[in-house]
Amino acid sequence: MEALSVEVVDRSPAVVLRLKGEARIDVTALDRQVTRLLAQRSAVVVLDLAGLSFCSSLGMGCIVSLRRSLDRAGCKTRLAALRPDVADAFKRAVILPLFEVFTTVDEALAAPLAPAPAKT
Numbered sequence: 359m360e361a362l363s364v365e366v367v368d369r370s371p372a373v374v375l376r377l378k379g380e381a382r383i384d385v386t387a388l389d390r391q392v393t394r395l396l397a398q399r400s401a402v403v404v405l406d407l408a409g410l411s412f413c414s415s416l417g418m419g420c421i422v423s424l425r426r427s428l429d430r431a432g433c434k435t436r437l438a439a440l441r442p443d444v445a446d447a448f449k450r451a452v453i454l455p456l457f458e459v460f461t462t463v464d465e466a467l468a469a470p471l472a473p474a475p476a477k478t
Contacts (some may be wrong), residue, residue, distance in 0.1 A: 360411065362387050366394070372402040372467055378409030382418025388420050395424075396431050403428055404466040409437035418451050423457060428469040432460070 360379035364387045367374040376393060395403055404419065413421075425435040438460045440448065448454045460466035 362410075362417070362472060364388050364391055366391060369404075369467055371397060371400060372404060373400045374404045374406050374463055374467075376406040376409060381410060381413040381420070382412065382414045383416060385417050385420040388417075390422065392424055392427050395428060397432070399431065400433055401471060402434045402436060404436045404438050404460075404463055405423070406438050406463045407441070407444060408463075410441065410444055413444050413447055415451065418448065418453055419471070422453055422456060434471060436466040438463045 362377065362385060363380045364381045365376040365378070367376060373395060375388075375395075381388070387469075403424075404413070408467070415427065428435050436458045437448075437454075439460065439462055445454070445459075458469065460469065
């Protein structure tokens with residue numbers, strides 16, 4: 359079991375969070391980034407999940423919470439490079455529709471910003 363680590367990469371105007379290891383019970387590495395990302399006021403945050411080998415429901419909840427916080431700040435959150443088993447877990451937990459999902463980080467960074475959906 360490899361503990362979760364998070365690397366922050368500035369790709370102005372976006373930020374990439376590279377998640378590596380297993381998001382099990384200890385997700386503090388990801389939690390720590392929320393305040394930092396909110397202060398940066400980036401237009402887009404891309405979660406690079408290529409190195410994420412497992413994601414528990416707690417880890418998924420943390421990712422959804424991160425997305426909500428960034429959304430309130432006007433920042434788009436995108437997922438990129440999901441491993442098939444992690445993508446399957448996200449699909450079963452019905453959280454994939456909350457995100458724009460891309461095959462690669464470069465695709466996620468190159469995609470235009472879509473207008474925010476109308477709030478009802």
